[in-house]
Amino acid sequence: MRIIFIALTISLSTLCFGQKFKVDTVYQSGPVESRINFVILPDGYTSQELGKFTEDVQKFITTFIATAPFKQYKHYFNFFAIEVPSEESGANHPGTATDVSEPAHPVLKTNNYFSSTFDYYQIHRLLLATDVAKVYQVSADNFPMYDHVIIIVNSEYYGGSGGDYSTASTHPYSSEVTLHELGHSFGRLADEYYAGDFYAQEKVNMTKETDPEKVKWKNWIGTDGVGVYQHCCGESSALWYRPHQNCKMRTLNAPFCPVCTQALVERIHTLAPTLESYTPKENTIEAGLDSLVFSVNNIPVEPNTISVAWEVNGTKVAFGQDTLVVFPDLFEIGTNKVVALVEDTTNMVRVDDHASLHLNKVEWIVQKSHIGKYDISSSAQRFSAKIYPNPAFDKLNILIESEGEKNISMIVSDASGQKVLRKAMKQEKAWTVDISSWAKGAYFVTFYSGNTALGVRKVVVE
Template sequence: METIKSSGDNDKRINLVILSEGYQTSELDQFITDVTSLSDDMFSQSPFLEYADYFNVYAIKVPSNESGADHPATATDVTEPATPMTTKDTYFNATFDAFNYHRLLYYGIDYADAATAEAKIHSVLSDNFPTYDQALILVNTNVYGGSGGEFPMASTSANDIAIHELGHSLFDLKDEYYPGDALAAEAINMTQETDPTLVKWKNWIGLNGIGIYPYGTSGVASTWNRPHQNCKMRYLGVPFCSVCKEGMIEKIHSLVSPIDSYTPISNTVSNPSFPLDFHLNLIKPAPDPTILESSWSLNADDNFATNVDDVSISESDLNVGSNNLTAVITDNTTLLRIDNHETLHVYTVTWTIDHSSLGVKDIESEINNLSIVMYPNPANTIANFKIESERGTNLKVDIMSLDGKKVKTVPMSNHETQQVDISNLSEGIYMANFYANNILVASKKLVKQ
């Protein structure tokens, strides 16, 4: 295994592992060159570009006895032989013409034929990198082709196929060309909803070409809709649309915390003296690291500090007894439409400082990742709230009017959706303030219709 891109510890990054196929031992240096080219191409495109530091990339050199891939010339979508018929002895049995499509490059001619190769893929990953997040197979042929599935496969001339297929396998995106009735389903970028106020990408309607576009003019295809007419999930060589980018960033946030490390950690400070120094090491998106915002609270002061990675506390800042310093981290990139977005990811570090007249006895720390959901928005009679917290004690939502009055407090149970009757509220805009352990961790606009 060889490192292509190292951004941080494997347990704090998304680990993409690329396996060689159809490379002989003498060609494995070329494999590393090809993997590097694919990685560079991938991280030049949004949102991989902005979130490059959230990924590690590794290459596993798997030698084959022969170079290339099989071309059985059995495809029915072209006049065969579209390329010279050939059979190659390769480790994962890379095969064009899979499922009768000439450009479909798969590790077998069909699912039954692929079973042996799939077992080999699992074995190689288990032996070399069992904690991978996504694996991809790069095939040593300049004939254009690839496929999706659990393990996407692409030829060296098809980087964009590889990136498109990662949209499926890693980020759960659907094709924005019609994939057929059997594969049509509700997803991040596919829906049967036609109401622009209810569609899942309503926060993007009218921006960056986002709308509600039917897949077809007749049949089942006409009942399904995509968000854009020219997205990478429909055509290669173009960018991902805003809806797909948002979904991809959501998945990144669900896999990786932006808090890479922090100090101090529990009981690592002996004989603490003032001032007490606290530090965050954050994985900051590019090119503007300021979109990752931090809000620091100390005891009852929710505005102790903002948008800094370091704070210092003097003795006069502390009460006698237990004190809580919390840093709340949120991603305010414009690639997410936070106000109208259904899910918000929040990350916190809390330090508990035991202070007495004799000084600081000890400092303990705790990290927490939260997922906050509110829907529908706008709402008429019922609003649904859900907080998923790794350390889910004392959760609540306060609904506030814009003049700062609290109109409703809703105690929350971790991982449970709470339906809240808002029918008695006047129409207008409110703020839903979410608290964990009495710390304000997020605020979202709630529109009452």
């Protein structure tokens, strides 16, 4: 059975005041600073029904960690549920949709917390939490380091939406719907059915290019059914092409196609760098040493696709292990260098020059004296930035984790490209920006090391 999904780009509304709610740690694989943090919100659950919300959350997480590529990268995610009770149960259904014979299910007016409703834009299955400001304010007030928001609406009827956050009902297909909507809101993917001219645009998995040698997914052509398939039907659909005939971005219970899987893995790599920590940082070891031990700690992938290559003074000495034991006679008197190169070699990614895009590198300098004393210093080539809350209202927090990158600066530009802020980060790791005077809208924060761009983050100011 094929069920069509609806995607929606959400626009922000007015600001609401903060309120504290109970936050449950539902699934935690590691520190919030180094993981992708999902917040799950309930709508249409009364205080007596929050136990059901917990069960519904667990059902989704069970599906999430069983679905590729999240299955392989489950250790990169944390999930937190915020218990927000509604005055009344369910989702609004005004019965005003024009794409079905209404009422498709019973008309209902209910007092739920985030104002979730069916029939948005007169599309029956378009279920949206319409009080967008409340969604983000509750998330920011109760778990400010969130990366993405999911809303579960307590309604047995089929519906959902994707945009800046993901929404789905508790229909039996809800977990599948939520995964599809995450493809939009987390993976920035297009539908692989034709949703209409309003939604048609160049994306990772949607294009007007027809040449297999030039199409953006050219590295996947001929693998697992990937090709260049014309969209159908109506409006300008004949101008647009998709990479696959059976993808989760098109139908329920299908896997993500290779092109969409790659995009999701790259999104994971961007938000949570593989290298988490390393030892030693600095050390001085006196004479009489039997060996020196160097190690890296990486966020695991299942099955393991993390490659660690070790070099000592430019010579490759080991591969595929997280720890290197070096005996003193390998070190020369004077300056020595130990290097660990960390890369995810997953076959789910065929991105040109992928190694340079997501390579993590640790370098130790070992000074060996004539009396056998060792002075060890270290540096790492890695960079990550968390910006929260997002959307932001009056203040924006920026948390930098960077080693090996010097002269870090950032430039904030609005949607027109006009620069609104330039900041040299110097030695700062955390910074709060007063944005109370900024106009509402989308902004882009670009981080630089010297003149080299390290990455771009989008933030919405409300």
